[in-house]
Amino acid sequence: MKVEKLEPSEQLCNIMSRIYDSKLTTVSGGNLSLKDQEGNIWVTPSGGDKGRYEVSDILKILPDGNIEGTKKPSVETGIHRSILADRPEFKAVVHAHPAGLVAISLLRELPETMIIPQVANSVKNIRLAAYGCPGSEELRRNVAEEFKDNQQTNVAILENHGAFVASQIGLRDAFGIFKDLDFSIRIQAKAQTIGGKRPNLISKEQLEHYNNALLPKVETFNQVEISEQEMRLREQICDFCDRAYRRDLFTQNIGVISARLNDDSFLITESGADNAQLTVNEVVKVQGMTVEAGKVPSKSFMLHKIIYDENPNINAIIMAAPEDAMVFAITDLEYDLKTIPECYIVLREDIAKFPFGATIDKQMELAQYFKQKSPVAIIENDCYICTGNSIFNAFDKLEVVEFSAAAVINARLLGGHLKPINKSQVKEIKDKFNIF
Structure with a gap:
């Protein structure tokens, strides 16, 4: 069954397991959120085994702020709520600390996004959010501002931390962007180390031609x-x-x-x-x-x-x-x-x-x-x-x-x-x- 057809709590468990199994986080790192059609925000809990979440672990935050669930919400829940409130078009947010994204965050730089077409097309106006202690109001504000003040942005790299990726489509799409970007950064790192210079990039004109190529009309x-x-x-x-x-x-x-x-x-x-x-x-x-x-x-x-x-x-x-x-x-x-x-x-x-x-x-x-x-x-x-x-x-x-x-x-x-x-x-x- 497609991820999107699962209940919100099941989607969060499924995608968090994928993040863990893909070696994109540790057993204790990362958090996810998903907004449903009624405006409820479903979030992963604080701590726990990221590779083995149960549906009963997931929390539901009602529009009035009340929380349903037996666990404590992730310390980064405030960031998720701010992104989803400031950018109502977003339906899901992924946050974790994979090696590629953390590597670029340690340099406090932004990665090249014109290496492969999938990343060039999916990552919009990537931003760098200033450092803040995890779970702090400072970090919530720093990340939220990057999404709020830059209406095309769907990815923010956090200095010395990781990244937040938001999607208008859903949780699976956010995860896809997240994984492909981390993958692209790892290629960039190896290319620069082995090749001795920055990688060759796709030009905007090349990408536009690639995206606009028309498939022939075919009968069914x-x-x-x-x-x-x-x-x-x-x-x-x-x-x-x-x-x-x-x-x-x-x-x-x-x-x-x-x-x-x-x-x-x-x-x-x-x-x-x-x-x-x-x-x-x-x-x-x-x-x-x-x-x-x-x-x-x-x-x-x-x-x-x-x-x-x-x-x-x-x-x-x-x-x-x-x-x-x-x-x-x-x-x-x-x-x-x-x-x-x-x-x-x-x-x-x-x-x-x-x-x-x-x-x-x-x-x-x-x-x-x-x-x-x-x-x-x-x-x-x-x-x-x-x-x-x-x-x-x-x-x-x-x-x-x-x-x-x-x-x-x-x-x-x-x-x-x-x-x-x-x-x-x-x-x-x-x-x-x-x-x-």
Whole structure:
């Protein structure tokens, strides 16, 4: 069941568990709030086990200020109430102390938000709130003022603390923004450390072009009956989506999987679907130039269609932005496959970089690239595209891409000079594993 369909208290327990399981807070840190249609504000309690909240732990603050519940409200409840009162369009607020957001707060700086399109689109006029002791009136005032005085703001970084993220849509959306921003900051930190300079950014013009790209008008068809083969493939997509999320290869909002059903049709994840809890009903069938009625496929579905049309040997495509591999997508650093034999065996040839926007403007070029070159492509400031003869095969490539990138980054952090596999060793691998 979608988070939004749960009762408010259940939503708070669900999202707080996700925050904890995603390593975005400690067992005792962070707090959430959610405003319902009657104007009641539901909040998490003070203390307790953030990964194991029960519905009975959640408090309900009535419009008159009376509190229902057996626990003590979080010390930051005043901040939540102020944000929701001063900005009535907001429905939910997330606060916690993940490593990326805390790191930037220790510098008392604002992060780059034009690194990846998901963050560039979701974070509005990010602000820096002055330091205040947790639970103090000073901190409540400092944070509340940033939201009240800047009507476009939906994120405030707290000096030496963490961040507050608010959403007009709901709690799941606030969490998605929160997680993607922290993820983006961690990429920025690694890119600056390894690359020696600030990352490459998306321009406003590039982002506008990306956002305004129109999908072709397609007819719809009614799905009458789902075959056993199709249902198994839908379930497999959901399984690998869940696996990608749990292994930090996908975030809630970032990541797409598709799989060929037959020569003329394929399945792809639905636009706006929650990668943490994807269901078979949120997988969309594309048949020729028609789409399953009542559903909106991922924005990238036409790229997937063209790749399938041009490459009959490709049966699955995964688009993702894994943290360590993305360092090479937002810098001028080359992703070198000649690190360990497995990397070269799985990924084959050098991975080419395509400019940001290539998923829109260079679809046929990408399709031809997969026909002739590596099964993986890098789209600058956007994603990696991994192709394979099955979902398993494409997922294997994605994992190898990320694990190898992490190894290279850690090697550079250890210092010294990286020693890749030499030409004769590469030839030996090619000969043994029939790589042409």
